[in-house]
Amino acid sequence: MRPSACPGLWRIVQALDGGICRIKLAGGALTAAQAEAVAAAAERYAGGEIEVTNRGNLQIRGIGGDHAGLIEGLLAAGLGPREAAGDDVRNLMLSPVAGLDRQMLFDTRPLAQQVLQSLETTPRFHQLSAKFAVQLDGGEALAMLEHPHDLWLSPLKLDGELWLAFGLAGCPAQDAPLGAVPLTRGHEMVLAVLERFLDLARPEQMRMRQLLSEHTPEAFVAGLAVPMRADAAVCQWRRPLATAAYLGVYPQLQHGLSAVGSAAPLGRLNPTMLRGAARLAREQGDGSLRMTPWQGVLLPSIAQRQAEVVSDGLARLGLLVSVNQPLARLVACTGCAGCAKGQAETKGDARLLATMLAPGAPASVHLSGCLRSCAMAHVAPATLLAQSPGHYDLYLRDATEPGFGRLRARNLTLKEAGALLDAGSRSTLDD
Incomplete structure (x- = not known):
């Protein structure tokens, strides 16, 4: 087993504000009854x-001493498997509009269900780290x-014919397929x-990128006993960029229906919401x-x-439904x-920073309390990295620089950071 400090449904991890339980959802989906069970x-x-979470899961924070009662209530609602090891490895991300998107090339949900079933029920796969993750893209906008x-x-x-391009230790937006x-x-x-x-992989090699530091991607792929293509038509292909906005009304493939998207302010919901x-x-x-x-x-x-009407209802609950809302482009x-x-107290600082920024600007800003970048899995156009309470280093995304990007300024107050972000051009922050 590869040890992990990641929370799960069965593994409640202690933080300063209490225990954390992560509910790993199948493709981000849950029923209304299950949502009510989480709220309760x-x-x-x-x-x-x-x-x-930034992979479409839910977390409950501030959990007290009755871990068994919480876990049993969530299991009774069908929100995870009855075996702890089978829950840890359920890390499969789909588009939130899988099966609904007008531009999709196939509905990923049946294949996703097969993969999840294998992850949950195959004992050997329970050796995977709780961080090991798979993305199944259907070509959605x-x-x-x-x-x-x-x-x-x-x-x-x-x-x-429809094929699945694949890559290792990367993402479709940036990387060429290996086959x-x-x-x-x-x-x-x-499965292969x-x-x-x-x-x-040795036990300490929990992620694919760690393994590929010793084995080339080509050597890894060469050992896969699955017929594949790796010619120029495959390896020179690039996934078209997604273009749809995730807030507001999104027309579905199904005639007369739409999906309505909203965001939790700074990623947090309360039971009423x-x-x-x-x-x-x-x-x-x-x-x-979803x-x-x-x-x-x-x-x-x-x-x-x-x-x-539904979008207005979500807004009345306190959810964000427009990119023009001050918190819609802040992550903390x-x-x-x-x-x-x-x-630093990043959530409170983000709310304060939102009041300092001009309407509609800047692009996405990520406030991170430390180098781990828990709130965002990719690099934001602008990152404020906390150094002490109320003080941050500002980084701007730069593909030629590692980590958060290019260091723009050190030890800024929120007021100074807001002024610099407002002064930055949209083209600089949005590219």
Whole structure:
């Protein structure tokens, strides 16, 4: 087993503000009844703090001493497997509009279900780290393509047939494929990659990038006993960039229906917000919700004539529904209020910073309490890295620089950071 400090449904990890339980959702989806169960658990067993993670999962924070009661309540709602090891490895990210997107090349959900079933029930895969993650992309216009994954798969057409391009320790937005397999062999391909990783990796090598520091990607792929193509048509292909906005009304493939997207302010919900979203899903949609990798809540299958009504309802609950709202483009980790490693109270500072920025500007800004960057899996256009309470170093994203990018200024107050961000051009921050 590869040890991990990551929370799970069964593994409640202690933080400064209490225990953390992470509920790993299948493709970010849950029913209205399950959402209500999460809200009830957060009230009964914790302080009522619920987080949407950057991989479309949910976390309950501030959990007290009754861990068994919390876990049993979530299991009874069908929010995880009855075996702890099978829960740890359920790290599979889909588009929040899988099966609904007009531009998708295939519905990823059936294949995702096969993969999740294998992860949950295959004892050998329980040796994987709780951080080991897979992305299955269906070609959707609304998709998070920048998050690095240990294995990613994305569809392309070759000679009129659908294939899955794949890459290791990267993401579809930035990396060239190493090869492609027919869509019908996608499940086989995922299992082969997992088996080969476990064959080669030492226990301390928890992620694919660590293994590839000793084995070349080409050598890794050469040991996969799955028929594949790795010619120029595959290796020179690039995944078209996603273009859709994740906030507001999003027309679905299904005639007359739309999905309505919102974001939790700084990634946090309270039970009233989650219950309210569940009620809207039940009354206006198909009774389901989808958590998004932008730390949001999406309600699918809303009649188009009711979409704006639902969006207004989400806004009344306190969710963000427009990029013009001050907090819509700010991301912040837990900060020193809940994490011993945090150097500043990032959530409060983000709310204060939002009042200093001009409407609609700047581009996404990430406030990180330490170097671990827990709140964001990819590099933001601008990052404020805490140095002490109320003071941050400012970095701007730069593909030629490691980590957060190019250091722009050190030890800024929030007022100074706000002024610099406002002064920066949109083109500089948005590229």
